[in-house]
Amino acid sequence: MSQSFAKNTFNQLKNKAEKAIHRGLDQHIKLAVTGLSGSGKTAFITALVKHLTSQADEKNLPFFDVIREKRHIATKIVPQQALTIPTFEYNKALNSLLPQEGEPHWPASTERINTLRLAIKYQSNAGLRGHFAPQSTLYVDIIDYPGEWLLDLPMLEQSFQTWCQQQYTLLTQTPRLHKAQLFLEALSNLDLNASVNESQLADIATQYQQLLKGLKKETKLAMLQPGRMLMPGELDGAPLLQFFPVAEVPDEIVVGSNLAHLKKRYDAYVKEVVKPFYAQHFRHFDRQIVLVDVLSALNEGTETLYEQSRVINQLLNHFNYGEAGFLKRLFKPKIDKLLFAANKSDHISAKHHKDLALLLDSVVHEQSNHLKFDGVQIETMAMSSITATQPRQIIEKGVMLDCIYGKPLGENEWLTYLPPQPPARLINKDEWPSKGFAFLSFSPLPSPDKRLNHIRLDHVMQYLLGDKLT
Ligand SMILES: Nc1nc2c(ncn2[C@@H]2O[C@H](COP(=O)(O)OP(=O)(O)OP(=O)(O)O)[C@@H](O)[C@H]2O)c(=O)[nH]1
Ligand SMILES: [Mg+2]
Missing domain, CATH: 3.40.50.300 (P-loop containing nucleotide triphosphate hydrolases)
Known part of the structure; x- marks a missing residue:
């Protein structure tokens, strides 16, 4: 006891x-x-x-x-x-x-x-x-x-080869394809196996950066890599950022070629930028x-x-x-x-x-x-x-409508507006409303x-x- x-x-x-x-x-x-x-x-x-x-x-x-x-x-x-x-x-x-x-x-x-x-x-x-x-x-x-x-975190597990497969495929599909024409054209003029041509690589990398920036500005597409091309921080202009996806990366790469350089930069980017950022902060x-x-x-x-x-x-x-x-x-x-x-x-x-x-x-x-x-x-x-x-209730033709009131972003007039109803689950293309959705963004309230x-x-x-x- x-x-x-x-x-x-x-x-x-x-x-x-x-x-x-x-x-x-x-x-x-x-x-x-x-x-x-x-x-x-x-x-x-x-x-x-x-x-x-x-x-x-x-x-x-x-x-x-x-x-x-x-x-x-x-x-x-x-x-x-x-x-x-x-x-x-x-x-x-x-x-x-x-x-x-x-x-x-x-x-x-x-x-x-x-x-x-x-x-x-x-x-x-x-x-x-x-x-x-x-x-x-x-x-x-x-x-x-x-x-x-x-957006770069998934690159931690990807080789240059798998990254190219994923990114290049995306570039050749809607909604990216028509925006990617200039970049794809410039890329088609690059001989991947030829001896490295730094200035050509830099030019195409700039094209790729423009493409990513355009996609960022005009869309909400999430898979935009490398993220530092969009927001370089202290890496602005660094050669480490001068890479882009290509159509195919063979297992054997010619030493000293354009392709070898692209791969080297990709690997350095992942090792010297993405990994430390992840290890220190995530x-x-x-x-x-x-x-x-x-x-x-x-x-x-x-x-x-x-x-x-x-x-x-x-x-x-x-x-x-x-x-x-x-x-x-x-x-x-x-x-x-x-x-x-x-x-x-x-x-x-x-x-x-x-x-x-x-x-x-x-x-x-x-x-x-x-x-x-x-x-x-x-x-x-x-x-x-x-x-x-602010919420506003409005009666129209005898029906009470739950509207919102605010100043749409970039406009001067205040607006009372009836926002659409979001779907209560992921819907597919066939279920998507024919006119799509149009939710507005607003300026902060005074x-x-x-x-x-x-x-x-x-x-x-x-x-x-x-x-x-x-
Ligand atoms: N109506 C409304 N809009 C918001 C709210 N939070 C953010 N926003 C809008 O979303 C925009 C982006 O918000 P931020 O807080 O800058 O987003 P972030 O995630 O910090 O973006 P980055 O710094 O680019 O990574 C703002 O400029 C607003 O237009 C919110 O609670 N209500
Ligand atoms: Mg922010």
Whole structure:
């Protein structure tokens, strides 16, 4: 009997110790904000900081437990841990959304990697019950980066040969084919087996870069590689970037030939650019939000929507997932909670948010099924980091219409408009509406009281951080 008493006491102590260590370990988390270019990463981070640092009230964030339970003390940006990476320019982003004077505008597209650390000070539940550590701080590390750079991650597993097969095939199909004519013509004049001709390679690489830039500007196609051709950062003009896909790469390549040079540059790009970027910044996350701009993809049609779906599913292969017991996390952090967010849901009426979430659910179904099996918690939500519209109900011919009101991007007039209903699952070409979809984009709303509005950002915070703030 005394033995079992001792065992029970020991177990209780062990439990307590584990809980204490657990609490200690949970003081830091790394949040992966993932999304293709234009999906809303920078806007999301700006909104997260703004709401936590200056709008953290119950009315604004009712579904974030730490706020609703009045346990949030204060949040602020604190010095980051990574000293070699520039700091996220929060004030710059906020000033463009809430300017002292003039029209608000969206923050610019991100050109280099940057980071930010948030400290959330709160009253722990344990503290409320009269135990030790009444106040705790959760540090949240976030990085922001050009979405284009994310597109390179699949290249980590591809040889020059397999990359060419994939990319060249895409260039010879709709919707790329007619835009790729000039590049394909220039390529047909290149003798791959001839001795290297640096200037010809540079010219064709420039053509390829123009093609990628044109595709980026005019479409929402997601498979545009190499990403640094679109957003070179410090690599602008480097020979490392002067490569492009060719029709066929034989197993044996003539030494010193044009083809040998292309392969060498591809290999160097993967080894010296993609790998270090991945190794330094894309490991060791604890939580992840994947922002997806499903509505813009719908605007363009089936090819874009399916390509976006393929790329997102592929990208997720590059993060570490799994159940994160405290010992496991100590040695190898893993993402144990993942949120797929159908962003910019303020572009549609509220009654269709559910359809949007269901559509995203079917876009990511392949990976999420797989990850759920491995014990990862997954949720899909329609949200908006920064709402740019207001709901308006209009009665037309006796029927109540749920419209939205806002200023379409690049226009001067305000508009009340009835947005289309998104499909509630991935639809194929035959099911696609004959006129396609036409969702509008909007400028940010002016805000005299200097507050930002959101849709379900509090649900997002609760899902990603709530359990770390108990
Ligand atoms: N209506 C609405 N539009 C948004 C929202 N978030 C982003 N946008 C729009 O999407 C655009 C891109 O958002 P960013 O936050 O710059 O996207 P990003 O993922 O950081 O893009 P890169 O820096 O290019 O990788 C913005 O300029 C806005 O037009 C949102 O919550 N609501
Ligand atoms: Mg950005």
